[in-house]
Amino acid sequence: MKSLVKPRAVVIGGSLGGLLTANTLRAAGWEADVFETSSKQLESRGGGVVLQPDVLDALAYANVELPDPPGVMSGDRIYLDRDDRVVEQLYMPQMQTSWSLLYRAMKNALPASALHAGETFVDFQMDGEQIITQFESGRSERADLLIGADGIRSTLRQRLLPEVVPVYAGYVAWRGLVEESDLPRVAADVLRNRFAFQQGDGYSGLCYLIPGENDSTVFGERRWNWVWYRKYTAERLAELLVDRNGVKRAFSLPPGSTKRADIAHLREDAPKWLGPTFRALVDATDDPFMQPIVDLRSSKMVFGRAVLLGDAASVPRPHTAGSTAKAAANAHALALALSSTWQSDVTIDSALTRWENQQLQRGRLMTDMGISLGDRLMQIAR
Numbered sequence: 076m077k078s079l080v081k082p083r084a085v086v087i088g089g090s091l092g093g094l095l096t097a098n099t100l101r102a103a104g105w106e107a108d109v110f111e112t113s114s115k116q117l118e119s120r121g122g123g124v125v126l127q128p129d130v131l132d133a134l135a136y137a138n139v140e141l142p143d144p145p146g147v148m149s150g151d152r153i154y155l156d157r158d159d160r161v162v163e164q165l166y167m168p169q170m171q172t173s174w175s176l177l178y179r180a181m182k183n184a185l186p187a188s189a190l191h192a193g194e195t196f197v198d199f200q201m202d203g204e205q206i207i208t209q210f211e212s213g214r215s216e217r218a219d220l221l222i223g224a225d226g227i228r229s230t231l232r233q234r235l236l237p238e239v240v241p242v243y244a245g246y247v248a249w250r251g252l253v254e255e256s257d258l259p260r261v262a263a264d265v266l267r268n269r270f271a272f273q274q275g276d277g278y279s280g281l282c283y284l285i286p287g288e289n290d291s292t293v294f295g296e297r298r299w300n301w302v303w304y305r306k307y308t309a310e311r312l313a314e315l316l317v318d319r320n321g322v323k324r325a326f327s328l329p330p331g332s333t334k335r336a337d338i339a340h341l342r343e344d345a346p347k348w349l350g351p352t353f354r355a356l357v358d359a360t361d362d363p364f365m366q367p368i369v370d371l372r373s374s375k376m377v378f379g380r381a382v383l384l385g386d387a388a389s390v391p392r393p394h395t396a397g398s399t400a401k402a403a404a405n406a407h408a409l410a411l412a413l414s415s416t417w418q419s420d421v422t423i424d425s426a427l428t429r430w431e432n433q434q435l436q437r438g439r440l441m442t443d444m445g446i447s448l449g450d451r452l453m454q455i456a457r
């Protein structure tokens with residue numbers, strides 16, 4: 076036995092990547108604390124997450140309990156044309172859940188003393204083999220490892236790899252959530268129990284059911300989660316990113332921030348592109364919101380005792396349904412790699428090197444796949 080003192084990780088970011096990391100590391104015998112810039116409970120931006128095996132594996136390893144069932148099953152994938160005819164149908168069962176269900180389950184699994192809201196990471200410095208993390212509040216924390224799970228605009232990545240920045244892919248995802256009972260019956264009958272798509276020249280839509288706000292999967296209490304990918308020039312995107320209070324948003328428009336005029340335009344445009352079912356979804360949505368699609372890939376994830384993971388390290392396009400799965404795989408593999416370090420001769424540094432090699436490759440595969448799927452779908456030539 077090498078040590079009786081548990082090693083400690085400071086995790087920056089209290090969204091899915093950070094919570095997955097803290098839960099899996101604690102299951103591996105580490106101390107792990109989460110520091111999140113937002114002082115409030117985070118609110119779901121969009122709802123829908125395809126529940127991939129990587130997420131379930133990581134949560135099982137960390138003994139995080141999920142509601143039963145943890146999501147809504149779909150059986151067939153259907154592809155509709157603009158007249159709502161089913162042009163393709165294939166049996167491809169999968170489960171969809173919500174961002175907030177996963178968030179709550181993971182947050183509840185951590186002791187309150189491990190969660191530090193309202194703490195913004197600003198910098199770090201090394202002190203021998205220890206890393207000292209500094210926060211805007213003046214607080215500093217000493218640990219064996221610093222983990223940046225601080226998302227697409229990661230401060231830690233900006234500090235370590237300032238040249239790596241998100242690049243706009245030329246299109247955005249308009250998204251919306253509709254209470255199950257608020258969608259007209261004729262559209263609901265087309266969509267229920269299915270993962271539905273409508274694809275055309277340079278645009279694409281998809282829809283599936285997710286649990287309700289209270290995690291309910293009972294018929295009538297769930298929500299329709301839809302996405303409409305559309306191309307915009309960088310100039311038009313910049314206009315759309317000005318929110319309804321006139322504030323220029325750097326990255327996305329969360330629910331409740333899209334200008335009324337832009338929502339009206341979206342509704343006006345819907346009949347030019349979408350068939351009756353997808354149109355009904357847009358019409359039934361009070362507050363559509365928007366997320367530009369970007370590409371981002373870091374060439375490294377380990378920098379001595381500082382580590383990047385989840386969206387901070389690389390962002391696969393959403394067609395892969397893989398951002399959360401990648402964050403889960405990063406976190407789970409990190410915990411497995413580090414589990415033996417404090418009671419054996421495996422060093423933290425050698426465990427991190429092996430982990431980085433595997434996870435960089437996974438990130439590359441997923442980002443490549445996302446670019447290829449997205450460009451083909453949106454008919455973008457590069």
Ligand SMILES: Cc1cc2nc3c(=O)[nH]c(=O)nc-3n(C[C@H](O)[C@H](O)[C@H](O)COP(=O)(O)OP(=O)(O)OC[C@H]3O[C@@H](n4cnc5c(N)ncnc54)[C@H](O)[C@@H]3O)c2cc1C
Nearest residue numbers: 088090091092112120121122174195196225226385386398
């Ligand atoms: C509020 C919120 C809601 C979301 N809702 C959905 C959804 O409904 N569907 C979906 O598919 N995806 C959603 N996502 C994105 C999804 O979580 C990620 O794409 C994926 O799960 C990888 O997560 P991540 O933790 O690596 O990055 P992110 O989810 O982007 O989380 C990064 C976290 O780091 C925090 N942070 C950033 N900078 C600092 C700093 N300097 N100091 C401390 N903390 C910092 C951010 O506030 C954020 O909570 C959401 C993300 C957020 C933040």
